Amino acid sequence: xxxxxxxxxxxxxxxxxxxxxxxxxxxxxxxxxxxxxxxxxxxxxxxxxxxxxxxxxxxxxxxxxxxxxxxxxxxxxxxxxxxxxxxxxxxxxxxxxxxxxxxxxxxxxxxxxxxxxxxxxxxxxxxxxxxxxxxxxxxxxxxxxxxxxxxxxxxxxxxxxxxxxxxxxxxxxxxxxxxxxxxxxxxxxxxxx
Amino acid sequence: xxxxxxxxxxxxxxxxxxxxxxxxxxxxxxxxxxxxxxxxxxxxxxxxxxxxxxxxxxxxxxxxxxxxxxxxxxxxxxxxxxxxxxxxxxxxxxxxxxxxxxxxxxxxxxxxxxxxxxxxxxxxxxxxxxxxxxxxxxxxxxxxxxxxxxxxxxxxxxxxxxxxxxxxxxxxxxxxxxxxxxxxxxxxxxxxxxxxxxxxxxxxxxxxxxxxxxxxxxxxxxxxxxxxxxxxxxxxxxxxxxxxxxxxxxxxxxxxxxxxxxxxxxxxxxxxxxxxxxxxxxxxxxxxxxxxxxxxxxxxxxxxxxxxxxxxxxxxxxxxxxxxxxxxxxxxxxxxxxxxxxxxxxxxxxxxxxxxxxxxxxxxxxxxxxxxxxxxxxxxxxxxxxxxxxxxxxxxxxxxxxxxxxxxxxxxxxxxxxxxxxxxxxxxxxxxxxxxxxxxxxxxxxxxxxxxxxxxxxxxxxxxxxxxxxxxxxxxxxxxxxxxxxxxxxxxxxxxxxxxxxxxxxxxxxxxxxxxxxxxxxxxxxxxxxxxxxxxxxxxxxxxxxxx
Numbered sequence: 166x167x168x169x170x171x172x173x174x175x176x177x178x179x180x181x182x183x184x185x186x187x188x189x190x191x192x193x194x195x196x197x198x199x200x201x202x203x204x205x206x207x208x209x210x211x212x213x214x215x216x217x218x219x220x221x222x223x224x225x226x227x228x229x230x231x232x233x234x235x236x237x238x239x240x241x242x243x244x245x246x247x248x249x250x251x252x253x254x255x256x257x258x259x260x261x262x263x264x265x266x267x268x269x270x271x272x273x274x275x276x277x278x279x280x281x282x283x284x285x286x287x288x289x290x291x292x293x294x295x296x297x298x299x300x301x302x303x304x305x306x307x308x309x310x311x312x313x314x315x316x317x318x319x320x321x322x323x324x325x326x327x328x329x330x331x332x333x334x335x336x337x338x339x340x341x342x343x344x345x346x347x348x349x350x351x352x353x354x355x356x357x358x
Numbered sequence: 359x360x361x362x363x364x365x366x367x368x369x370x371x372x373x374x375x376x377x378x379x380x381x382x383x384x385x386x387x388x389x390x391x392x393x394x395x396x397x398x399x400x401x402x403x404x405x406x407x408x409x410x411x412x413x414x415x416x417x418x419x420x421x422x423x424x425x426x427x428x429x430x431x432x433x434x435x436x437x438x439x440x441x442x443x444x445x446x447x448x449x450x451x452x453x454x455x456x457x458x459x460x461x462x463x464x465x466x467x468x469x470x471x472x473x474x475x476x477x478x479x480x481x482x483x484x485x486x487x488x489x490x491x492x493x494x495x496x497x498x499x500x501x502x503x504x505x506x507x508x509x510x511x512x513x514x515x516x517x518x519x520x521x522x523x524x525x526x527x528x529x530x531x532x533x534x535x536x537x538x539x540x541x542x543x544x545x546x547x548x549x550x551x552x553x554x555x556x557x558x559x560x561x562x563x564x565x566x567x568x569x570x571x572x573x574x575x576x577x578x579x580x581x582x583x584x585x586x587x588x589x590x591x592x593x594x595x596x597x598x599x600x601x602x603x604x605x606x607x608x609x610x611x612x613x614x615x616x617x618x619x620x621x622x623x624x625x626x627x628x629x630x631x632x633x634x635x636x637x638x639x640x641x642x643x644x645x646x647x648x649x650x651x652x653x654x655x656x657x658x659x660x661x662x663x664x665x666x667x668x669x670x671x672x673x674x675x676x677x678x679x680x681x682x683x684x685x686x687x688x689x690x691x692x693x694x695x696x697x698x699x700x701x702x703x704x705x706x707x708x709x710x711x712x713x714x715x716x717x718x719x720x721x722x723x724x725x726x727x728x729x730x731x732x733x734x735x736x737x738x739x740x741x742x743x744x745x746x747x748x749x750x751x752x753x754x755x756x757x758x759x760x761x762x763x764x765x766x767x768x769x770x771x772x773x774x775x776x777x778x779x780x781x782x783x784x785x786x787x788x789x790x791x792x793x794x795x796x797x798x799x800x801x802x803x804x805x806x807x808x809x810x811x812x813x814x815x816x817x818x819x820x821x822x823x824x825x826x827x828x829x830x831x832x833x834x835x836x837x838x839x840x841x842x843x844x845x846x847x848x849x850x851x852x853x854x855x856x857x858x859x860x861x862x863x864x865x866x867x868x869x870x871x872x873x874x875x876x877x878x879x880x881x882x883x884x885x886x887x888x889x890x891x892x893x894x895x896x897x898x899x900x901x902x903x904x905x906x
Contacts, residue, residue: 210814212821220821291820310817335806336463338799 200251201229207247211239212290213312215264220290228252235259239311241266270311270326272304278323285315285324375618377611379749380603381782383538383702385577386728390661391541392580393669395549398685403452404472404676405713406443407459408433410513416440418470424451427481429652431503432470441505441515444652445472446674448479460679460698460715464708472676483650489560497564497647504646505653505716510543510607510636511703513717516643519633526567527631530616531558531640533574533581534600534607537700540720542657543637545670547574547581551588554637557644558595561635570595571616577602604702605780609634611749623776638719658714660686662723664694673714679721680710688723693731697722701729702781736789744783744793750776754783754793761800766807769800777801835887842884849877 204225211221216236218224228234234248235257242259249256259266274285274294281299286292293309296302304315316324331337409415416433420426426445433443452473456466489497502517510532531554535543547554562570572589574582576599589595600606600615610621613632621627627634635643638656645651658673666687673682679696697704698712700720722729744754752773760769777797784793853873 205818208814209810210817210821212817220825221818222821290824291817292824293820307813308816308820310813331463331465333459333461333463333465333467335802335809336461336465337802337806338462338795 201225203251204228204248207240207244207251208237209240209244209310211310211312213239213310213314214290215239215313217263233257233260236263238264238266269329270313271306271309271329272311272313272315273306273325273327274302274304275323275325276301276303278321280321282320284318284320288314288318290314375614375616377606377614377749378751379747379782380605380611381747381785382602383604383785385602386538386661387541387544387577390539390659390669391544391578393545395545395657395670395672396667397672398677398682400447400474400476400674401677401681402473403678404446404449404474404674405457405469405678405711406432406446406472406676407457407467407469407713407715408443409467410441410443410507410675410715410717415468416442418454418468420451420454420470422451422454425449425475426451426472427479429483429654430481431652435502441507442503442652443470443675444505444654446654446676447472447474448477449474458709458712460707460712460718462705462708464712469713485650486647489563489647494564494566497560500647501564501643503652504642506639506642506646507653507716508636509638509642509656509716509719511717513715516635516639519635520561520564522628522633524628525631526565526633527569528617528633529558529562529565529567529570530612530627530632530634531561531570531572531637532607532609532612532634533572533578533585533637534612535578536575536602536604536607537702537720538604539661539722540659540700541661542659542670542719544578544581545659546641546657547578547637548584550641551581551584553644554640555585555588555592555595556648557640557642560643560647561640562594565633567633568594571598572596573598573600573612573616575600575602575606604782605749605778608749608778608780610778623773653716656714656716656718658682658718659720660723661720662697663725663728664689664691664723673718675716676713678711678713679707682714682721683710683723690723691725693726694723695729695731697724702785703779732792733790735791738789738791741788743786743788747782747786749780749782750778752777757800758791758793758796761796764800764803766800766804770804774800774804839884839887842880842887846880846884849880853877 201222202225205222208221208225214220215238216224216227218227224232224237228248234252234254235245237244238259242256245256245259272294279296279301281296281301283296283298283302285302286294286296290312291308291310293305294302294315295305311326311329313326316326408418416435418433420430420432426432426449428445428448430445431442432445434440435442449472451470453471455469455471457469457471458464459467459469461467484500486492486500498517498521501520502515506516507513508516508519533543533547533554535541558570558572562568572585572595574585574597576582582597582599586597589597598616600612605611606615609627612634613627613630614620617632619630619632621630621632642653642656646653653675655672655674657670659670660682661668665683666689668686671682671685679698683696696707696710698707698718698721699705701722701724704720704722738755738758740755742755745752748754750773757769757772757774757777760772761774774797777794779794779797781794784791784795787793
């Protein structure tokens with residue numbers, strides 16, 4: 166008899182909790198996978214596709230589905246470290262197959278050579294190139310992520326990837342490079358021997 | 359124990375505290391502090407970097423070849439944090455180009471180069487000897503238009519600091535000047551005490567504050583005497599003499615010393631009802647309001663044993679450092695270092711072609727004997743001397759490990775940004791670790807990461823907006839095709855239902871012909887559209903999307 170009571174009690178409890186869980190699953194449903202958002206947050210958003218996916222978000226989705234975390238050259242070591250922390254895996258060195266970590270670059274169009282074909286405009290993942298058919302194009306420098314995708318489609322090869330020059334406010338206190346910043350004839354202090 | 363003495367008669371002793379840490383490096387203020395401020399002949403050119411202070415640069419108002427008067431405005435003040443720049447003397451604009459700036463990087467920045475004509479011809483001055491019946495907002499405007507930035511250190515635009523609308527407990531005038539070698543404020547107080555106090559009263563009027571604390575370090579007896587005489591029996595201004603200790607002139611340190619309150623981490627003195635201004639700033643405010651003169655020159659200490667004539671000079675903004683050295687009997691050694699600022703917080707100049715800017719208080723040309731170059735960095739022995747002297751109660755050795763490990767999250771948790779870069783830790787370090795250098799580097803890196811993050815966010819938004827646009831265009835295209843196909847179908851049906859028109863009479867021919875032409879055009883259009891859809895790259899429409 167007591168066995169019967171216990172089974173009924175547990176059954177009722179199971180039913181109640183089942184209803185609560187079922188209700189919660191519908192009511193508090195999570196639309197997108199938050200881990201993908203978190204990964205996407207870490208990725209550098211260059212949208213360069215070097216990882217083999219068409220943009221940062223698809224790669225974030227792929228990582229969430231179990232892909233390797235070392236396929237992002239623009240993010241480099243720092244991004245891999247953060248991803249490893251987030252995913253709870255060991256950091257690995259950058260996968261060479263996807264490119265090497267490089268200095269930050271921006272695209273510059275040599276404007277007198279541009280024929281106005283709009284091919285680079287279609288290639289740019291962040292709409293950072295301005296222009297129209299048969300009109301000169303130009304890169305909005307501060308919107309350019311340096312992804313390299315516009316270089317290849319250009320039929321006249323008039324796009325250069327140029328390393329971003331440091332400005333005093335972005336300078337990294339790298340005292341070894343100071344001499345390079347100054348013209349050769351004015352360094353450092355004139356010495357009378 | 360009280361850390362502050364006073365020479366004034368009436369003041370409140372119970373609000374006085376002391377700050378932790380600090381060091382007592384050799385002062386070496388002589389002979390600069392005992393020699394009158396000199397005036398130098400005009401240099402051959404003045405280099406005025408358009409950006410001299412925190413914040414964006416203003417818009418340049420002059421062109422190459424223009425003749426400018428002394429005090430004429432050269433740049434328009436920017437939006438929120440800008441300050442206008444003025445011609446320090448009359449002359450001709452020789453160039454507007456990139457020149458190396460007074461920054462440790464030596465990176466070139468946009469600068470206006472003036473060739474002085476030696477006439478010292480003043481433009482219009484709007485003197486305002488009696489400011490008491492002028493509105494405060496107008497006075498703030500005048501301070502802003504005079505291009506005054508804090509002359510003590512960071513160079514924050516003074517008017518913006520004054521404009522904070524919060525009630526003040528105290529206005530603090532900082533004449534502490536605690537860093538070794540520097541005696542610019544000391545000399546200014548000795549020679550222009552009345553002007554400084556007049557400037558202080560203007561600041562007091564603008565901030566509606568009835569309590570001024572005027573702080574001077576006790577190693578400046580002459581300045582204390584001069585300021586005490588200038589204050590006379592003004593009960594609202596209290597002279598506070600603080601004991602010599604480095605860095606008691608730091609904003610947060612001095613506040614703790616004078617009021618016993620700490621400015622909370624990440625907050626401003628304003629948040630606890632205090633405002634601090636440097637004595638040089640008070641002087642500049644007096645010149646700006648009472649004489650109508652913008653900030654054109656400042657006192658610079660020229661010192662170090664490599665100079666024969668050590669002392670203070672009135673240097674026009676934009677004067678090349680080389681000119682100052684040439685006028686002071688400069689005998690460079692091999693590998694001579696020139697330091698802008700003091701030995702604790704200054705930086706070695708990459709070139710002597712850089713100009714004096716609004717925050718340049720000292721040019722130090724030490725011999726190797728008096729200020730030996732630092733030896734090689736040795737390993738940290740965890741002696742803890744650095745944390746004993748840190749005035750911000752940080753853990754310098756821990757910050758150093760974290761900075762070397764590039765652990766930026768942890769660095770921020772250890773309050774890296776509370777570091778005032780005073781250099782006390784590096785001064786006492788027995789292993790000669792350039793600690794402040796590591797902090798500066800780490801700070802720059804943290805700021806950079808924040809900037810990159812903001813940029814990445816922007817790029818993500820743009821990428822998503824583009825994806826959305828492409829999707830929308832695809833839908834529109836499909837819709838167009840569907841419509842075109844329907845049209846075609848309809849036309850064909852019409853054609854099929856109509857009796858054959860080929861055998862019809864001549865007057866009906868044109869109509870049949872035009873229908874055929876229309877059908878051909880429609881076919882061509884459909885074909886073209888189908889082709890474009892196949893390529894999945896409709897050039898015109900995406901180009902149009904970019905234009906918009």
